[in-house]
Amino acid sequence: MGVLELVGDYWEQLKETVVPVVAAAENDDNEQHEKGEEEEEEEGEEEEAKDGGDAEEEDEDEDEDDEDEDEDEEAVTDQLEDLREHFKNTEEGKPLVHHYEECAERVKTQQQQPGYEDLDHKEDCVEEFFHLQHYLDSATAPRLFDKLK
Structure with missing residues (x-):
């Protein structure tokens, strides 16, 4: 044993x-x-x-x-979300949102194609997402704390 x-x-x-x-x-x-x-x-x-x-x-x-x-x-609404929505609709934000949505649509279309799993390079929208979030964060941060005071 x-x-x-x-x-x-x-x-x-x-x-x-x-x-x-x-x-x-x-x-x-x-x-x-x-x-x-x-x-x-x-x-x-x-x-x-x-x-x-x-x-x-x-x-x-x-x-x-x-x-x-x-x-x-x-x-009560979330003031951060309100500010983000506001800045998405500004002249600077609209192209970034449009670019991100275009990319998301391309990726969705590619995923529906046969053989998508076998592709060596699969597009993602990380870069577009980060550009949009960077803009929204930099635009909302100074104004958010003014509203919270």
Whole structure:
């Protein structure tokens, strides 16, 4: 018997002794937890009966507050994205966006051609993308922090 087999056997024995104990402990905890939840639910129902349903009214108020918060979040837009869109539509940005989109269209067309996987040189638009991003970053960075202040 080699060292690896001895270690493997020892590991299996150790695993068999530990795993059932852990699983049994989890089951016991779950049963106790479930019993506790049932008791809490019964107590909650009794309290609701005593209160005359006030808890339901509180739940409705909370739901209305949640809806108001969602509306506030939708109104906020990312100022960086707004600035980027603005600079994409400027005289300097339009040619860069056009050049990048042309390249992306060429690549998409090439990928649909048979034998594309076998080509030695596959065009990508990394250079065009970096030119566009460099322009957008350099144009938006100074203005973004002015808006955030």
